[in-house]
Amino acid sequence: MTSTGAGACPHCGWPDGGEPFRVLSRHATATGRTEWTRCGCGSLQVRVVDGRGTRVVSRSGPAASPGTARA
Numbered sequence: 115m116t117s118t119g120a121g122a123c124p125h126c127g128w129p130d131g132g133e134p135f136r137v138l139s140r141h142a143t144a145t146g147r148t149e150w151t152r153c154g155c156g157s158l159q160v161r162v163v164d165g166r167g168t169r170v171v172s173r174s175g176p177a178a179s180p181g182t183a184r185a
Contacts, residue, residue, distance in 0.1 A: 126155035
């Protein structure tokens with residue numbers, strides 16, 4: 115996974131401020147919460163939600179399609 119500050123998914127262009135395609139899990143932290151989400155393109159994202167707002171702090175590439183091996 116890579117760090118991000120772009121403001122949009124580099125794979126499909128969906129804005130980070132938009133609703134994630136799917137929330138996979140939410141975890142409380144001392145300062146707010148961490149959310150694991152999946153973008154519509156399949157990219158896994160880690161979002162931090164705290165007093166500064168919501169931001170994507172890490173994301174993977176899109177999920178490989180079935181039957182496609184990734185190097």
